[in-house]
Amino acid sequence: MLEMVTQQDRKVFQEEFAGRLPGKIFDSHVHIILKGSYSPSWGTENISYLEKTGWEFTVEQFFSLCKEFLPGVEMFLAGFGGPSMKVNRSHAGSFGVDNSHVFGLRLLSAYDSVEEVASDVEKYHLCGVKPYACMALKRDSGETELLDFFTKEQLEYLNKNKLIATVHIPRKMRLEDPLNRRQMAYLCETYPDITFIFAHIGRSYYKRCAVNYVDEFVKYPNAYWDTAMINHEGVLKYTFDHFPAERILYGTDSPIAFLHGKSVEINNQYVYISPEKFNLGTSLHDGTGKVVYVPFLYEQLRSVLSLDLPKKVLEGFFFENAHSLYTKTAERMFGK
Ligand SMILES: [Zn+2]
Numbered sequence: 001m002l003e004m005v006t007q008q009d010r011k012v013f014q015e016e017f018a019g020r021l022p023g024k025i026f027d028s029h030v031h032i033i034l035k036g037s038y039s040p041s042w043g044t045e046n047i048s049y050l051e052k053t054g055w056e057f058t059v060e061q062f063f064s065l066c067k068e069f070l071p072g073v074e075m076f077l078a079g080f081g082g083p084s085m086k087v088n089r090s091h092a093g094s095f096g097v098d099n100s101h102v103f104g105l106r107l108l109s110a111y112d113s114v115e116e117v118a119s120d121v122e123k124y125h126l127c128g129v130k131p132y133a134c135m136a137l138k139r140d141s142g143e144t145e146l147l148d149f150f151t152k153e154q155l156e157y158l159n160k161n162k163l164i165a166t167v168h169i170p171r172k173m174r175l176e177d178p179l180n181r182r183q184m185a186y187l188c189e190t191y192p193d194i195t196f197i198f199a200h201i202g203r204s205y206y207k208r209c210a211v212n213y214v215d216e217f218v219k220y221p222n223a224y225w226d227t228a229m230i231n232h233e234g235v236l237k238y239t240f241d242h243f244p245a246e247r248i249l250y251g252t253d254s255p256i257a258f259l260h261g262k263s264v265e266i267n268n269q270y271v272y273i274s275p276e277k278f279n280l281g282t283s284l285h286d287g288t289g290k291v292v293y294v295p296f297l298y299e300q301l302r303s304v305l306s307l308d309l310p311k312k313v314l315e316g317f318f319f320e321n322a323h324s325l326y327t328k329t330a331e332r333m334f335g336k
Contacts, residue, residue, distance in 0.1 A: 004052065004258055004295075005068040012294050013071070020305055022315045024074045026322040027066075029166065029199060029228035029251025032079035032104075033057040037092040042084060049259055049278040057255045059095055059102055065258050069297060076319070078251075078326055080105040080166070083132035085139070090116065093124040099330035103127055105166055109135035110150055114157045121163070127329040128164030128195070129154075136170070144170045146183040159191040164329055166197040166226065175202030175213045188220035195325060197224040197249060205263050205270035207234045215242045224325075228253035231263040231299040232270075233306055245313045249322045250304075252297055256280065260293035272296075 033043070035056045043050045053061055059079065066075045079102065081092030089107040097104040106120050108129035120126065131149035133139060138148050146169055150158075158165060169184065171177045180202070188196055198217075202225070204210035217223040225243065228251035230236055239248060261274025261283075272283040275293050286293075309317070 004065070006260075008292050009069065009294055009298065012298055013069070016305070017070075017298070017301055018072075021070070021073055021301070022318045023072075024076065024319045024323075025070065025250065026076040026078070026319045026326075027062075027252050027254065028078045028197065028249040028322040028326075029226050030062055030077045030079040030254045031057060031082050031256075032059060032062070032092075032095045033082050033255075034092060034095055036094075037081055037088045038084070039086055042082075042086055046084065047082060049256065049276065049280070051278075052259075053255060062254055065254070069258065069295065076101045076103070076323060078103040078105065078127070078166075078322065080130040081107045083107055083130065083134055085109065085135055089135075090120050093120050093126055097125050099125055099127075099327070099334065103326040103330065105130040105164065107132070107135065108150070108154065108165075110137045110148060110154070111135070112154070114151075114153045117154065118157060121161075121333070125330065125334050127326050127333070128166070129158065130166050132168055133170040146170060146180055146187070155187070155191050155194070158194045160193070162193040162195075162329065162332060164195045164197060164325065166199055168199045169202050175204050175209045181213060181216060184217065184223070185220070188217070188223050192222055195222050195224060195329075196220075197226050199226050199251070200228050200253075201225045201230055201235060201239055204235050204239075205230065205232060206265040206268055207232065207238065208268045210235045210238050214239050218243055221247075223247065224249055224321075226251035227300070227304075229257060229263060229296060229300065231296060231303055232265060233303040234265075236303050237307055240307060240309060240313070245309075246316055246321050248317055249325075250318045251322075252300070254297075257297040257300070258295050260295050262293065262299045263296065 043055045093106045104126045108131040133144045136148040224247045226249045
């Protein structure tokens with residue numbers, strides 16, 4: 001494991017975060033990448049920054065990085081694999097869930113049978129599923145819709161067992177897309193016992209995406225947002241101002257959040273600006289050496305803390321909201 005924390009990171013932690021973070025943090029969005037789940041070329045092609053962690057990202061690596069970057073905080077996580085049709089989705093759930101500090105979701109393709117999914121949920125004590133556009137029906141057409149992420153049978157199984165689905169909504173327009181929002185509402189309404197955690201506030205990395213649309217989901221008690229990789233103060237502020245705080249969850253999208261950089265809004269778009277040499281998707285590489293960066297993780301914490309939320313709201317956001325959701329689900333399913 002490469003050392004990734006810098007002197008500057010330590011200084012920023014001491015100056016800006018020490019004493020201001022709650023003692024316990026539940027990270028509701030962590031990609032756990034087990035070597036045995038993927039073909040060797042998958043990482044190099046898809047997540048080249050995994051080079052930093054030896055082409056895997058284990059629960060142990062997550063905890064040890066948290067010790068470096070968030071010293072003194074007791075960490076909890078909800079993990080799931082890296083989505084791909086090339087992954088062994090069953091194996092990807094075998095990362096050692098204990099439903100105490102480590103909770104998990106099963107990667108879900110619309111091509112998986114309910115029997116396979118249910119058997120993995122039971123075997124690995126998972127609390128739900130993590131579907132994704134690249135594992136959905138019509139996934140190669142470029143027109144994947146949210147409803148293509150699941151089959152009806154899968155949704156009925158999830159609803160019957162009151163499980164969680166963390167959903168990365170598809171399509172270019174994200175939360176601005178009326179079809180996405182109609183289908184999100186349809187899912188919440190039709191399957192009231194599934195908890196839908198819409199990841200990255202519906203992929204709202206820039207403000208126009210979240211504004212006006214977050215409000216539409218207030219009325220669905222089973223609609224949650226996670227805030228993974230949202231560095232944008234305006235997006236976070238809008239969400240906390242317009243949505244019940246007890247349904248907003250902290251998440252990092254680790255391991256990417258440990259890289260140095262910042263997600264920045266430009267002309268109703270966003271880009272990751274980063275000194276790292278890796279391709280991070282929509283990213284600009286800054287090789288000038290003139291700007292000193294901290295990890296995305298810290299930029300997100302900065303934005304959240306800048307909102308001056310009441311202590312109780314912060315504790316709920318960082319820990320209690322996700323912890324109680326996952327604990328209740330695990331207790332109901334597995335009796336612990
Ligand atoms: Zn993610």
